[in-house]
Amino acid sequence: MSVDVVVEDARWAAVDIDALAQQASDAVFDRLGLEPSVFEIAVLACDDDRIAALNADFRGKTVPTNVLSWPSDERAPAVAGEMPLAPDPVMDAELGDIAIAYDTCLREAEAAGLQFIHHCLHLLVHGTLHLLGFDHERDLDATLMEGLEVEILGKMGVDNPYRD
Numbered sequence: 001m002s003v004d005v006v007v008e009d010a011r012w013a014a015v016d017i018d019a020l021a022q023q024a025s026d027a028v029f030d031r032l033g034l035e036p037s038v039f040e041i042a043v044l045a046c047d048d049d050r051i052a053a054l055n056a057d058f059r060g061k062t063v064p065t066n067v068l069s070w071p072s073d074e075r076a077p078a079v080a081g082e083m084p085l086a087p088d089p090v091m092d093a094e095l096g097d098i099a100i101a102y103d104t105c106l107r108e109a110e111a112a113g114l115q116f117i118h119h120c121l122h123l124l125v126h127g128t129l130h131l132l133g134f135d136h137e138r139d140l141d142a143t144l145m146e147g148l149e150v151e152i153l154g155k156m157g158v159d160n161p162y163r164d
Contacts, residue, residue: 118158
């Protein structure tokens with residue numbers, strides 16, 4: 001898997017965002033049985049100001065968020081709770097883009113008593129799943145997506161982020 005990381009906020013260097021993005025995407029592809037070597041993902045490691053601008057531009061929300069993703073193609077299933085369409089290794093090599101905000105991730109991790117790196121891994125897994133057509137808009141889709149996140153993160157030694 002080719003993960004191209006653009007670092008706009010130097011604080012990301014302290015947690016090796018390149019390695020975290022690669023680890024998260026590899027784990028998703030491994031779980032889904034997809035050959036990672038033919039696919040590409042771009043990750044923007046930014047701050048709250050940048051992600052707030054992106055959130056405003058693309059979602060009409062003028063506040064920062066933790067992670068955003070832009071899939072290159074619509075892969076969502078027609079029926080809630082079903083698996084999305086798998087990307088075609090030839091036609092869908094570029095899966096899309098993810099942006100992740102340092103400030104919001106740190107704030108959320110501290111508020112929840114989570115390790116910052118674990119929270120970042122969760123958000124990168126979450127963003128990668130979005131690029132592959134998973135979503136949480138419908139209840140059954142959310143159940144599927146969250147279940148995959150918990151399973152993938154567990155294999156990486158990260159606790160269930162949805163625990164009470």
